[in-house]
Amino acid sequence: MITALTLQELDVENVVLRGVIDLVVFRIFRFDPARNDAPTFQTYDLPDTAGMTILDALIHIKENMDSTLSFRRSCRSAICGSCAICANGKNLLACNTQVNDLKKVRITLEPLPGFPMMRDLVVDWEPFFDQYRSVKPYMVARSTPPEKERIQDQKTRKAYDEAAQCIMCSACTSSCPVVWTDGNYLGPAALTKAWRFVADDRDEITRERLAMVNNEEGVWRCHTIFRCTDSCPKKIDTAGSIESLRKKIIWHQLTGRI
Amino acid sequence: MAGHSGLGYYLRRVLRVSLETGTMAHLLHRVTGLLIVVYLFLHIGAMSYTYFDAGSGFDDLMATFASTPFLIVDLVLFAGVMIHGLNGLRIMLFDMGYFSRRQKELFWVMMAIAATSVLIATWLVGAAHGWW
Incomplete structure (x- = not known):
């Protein structure tokens, strides 16, 4: 013994x-x-x-x-x-x-x-919440609202189901080796939040959101290391969200929408 | 208090991280990338030898490079190029929207391909130089 x-x-x-x-x-x-x-x-x-x-x-x-x-x-x-x-x-x-x-x-x-x-x-979480606030983490719908709620079908809801689970614990952003080298990088939490609203069809500023993260301190800074996904306590594929944003940006650029 | 970002912070921090598969891939990618860059300069340096000595000096140098220790280093370089290249393909697949939920498995698939190709290369180099 x-x-x-x-x-x-x-x-x-x-x-x-x-x-x-x-x-x-x-x-x-x-x-x-x-x-x-x-x-x-x-x-x-x-x-x-x-x-x-x-x-x-x-x-x-x-x-x-x-x-x-x-x-x-x-x-x-x-x-x-x-x-x-x-x-x-x-x-x-x-x-x-x-x-x-x-x-x-x-x-x-x-x-x-x-x-x-x-x-x-x-x-000190202030840098984290600065990044978070910079991606407009709220729905923007400028069109006249319908009489009741803005209808969304289940399939569209499912597109951002995962990203909507974020509890903002910052485990992902803090685990990112790119964040450790570059304090200006938006980080996986803010980018996942951006994806959450890009994937939501009720949001009406998709193009503005994509332009916001389409720069070297946005989605293109990610090195696809997956530490963010590995550390997420809610099992969100945060790296996958960044990849989805990239794909959407490229698609928008190819079709001349941004 | 010491900074919380920058290269120094990264180097201090990266020695203490938990080595998940993706992190391992990231570190391997960095190390093999540096290896290839260093080799590129060595290669350009060695090849420019003809510029200074167009006579038998270059042939002697080439004969030295065909000796066993250099061939082993060549195989290490080949392994580095395979790991770097295949991991690069893995990252490109993610960028195109595939396999982000299967990144760990994909890493080991790529490493298995790299290992197989290094084994084949070793066998071929060995056969050409009479190792077996």
């Missing part, structure tokens, strides 16, 4: 957790700009993580071990997108990821990469 103590002494990594290990070491990114010059990692040992999400673990650490730890959370049911963090190099929602599903005895938690750091696991 392997005990927790020997495991910690041996510094064993990559061991399948279930049924074998009863202790997980959390290596958490700590940085307080008011007190520290540089970030550090602090470790917290948590026994018995069965049935615990990463967010549960963070709350447990904050309530019982270190009240100075800062992180964002709100709904705890994967709909608000506040608790997106980077765990072992992969962006995910802390609230819908079981600790034991990561199958590691050592879990490194960092703030979302690609955004300015504020404190511990909290990042």
Whole structure:
């Protein structure tokens, strides 16, 4: 029988957790700009993580071990997108990821990469929402509305069904290596939002929207790395949305519509 | 606080990412692309040898390039070109709107084609130079 103590002494990594290990070491990114010059990692040992999400673990650490730890959370049911963090190099929602599903005895938690750091696991989301606002994330219909609602058939609704699931957690934009090199790139979240309204036939400014993203800081900056799709907690094919936008732009250009 | 974008940030960050298939393809594409660019300059340099020495020097150089260590490097280069080219085709398929939901499988299909072609090339080069 392997005990927790020997495991910690041996510094064993990559061991399948279930049924074998009863202790997980959390290596958490700590940085307080008011007190520290540089970030550090602090470790917290948590026994018995069965049935615990990463967010549960963070709350447990904050309530019982270190009240100075800062992180964002709100709904705890994967709909608000506040608790997106980077765990072992992969962006995910802390609230819908079981600790034991990561199958590691050592879990490194960092703030979302690609955004300015504020404190511990909290990042400044202002650049993200600037990108988001710049693509006009709302329906524009200037024609006179019909007596009741603007009718849409099920097939058309299905075209943007996936893109409409976005909860704006920023896991995709933050996971994008292109965003890490180019702070002006719109990023997958904003582009997926643009696609959501381009694919919606009730929206009446399709050409304006396509012109908005048809530039080198828009759809053409994407390198098709698929980290955005891989990290989306709602399983949206964000890279696919960017490809759909590109296809639509090319089609519009070939037919002389933009 | 240190910047959160730019080449330096990318290089610091990219060493710590989780290696999903798409990320692996991206990194392989970068590394093989640089390899091909470096080779291009080496190639132009070596070929311009005739400009300075039109005599037997060039033939001697060519004979050196046909020796086993250089042939092995040639095969590495061939592998790099195959990986880069086939991954480029993979990306073009996405751009045309195909397989974005099957990108992982497509990567391994392309890598299987690359591996097969490198094996065939190795066999052909080996046969031509009496390795077996």
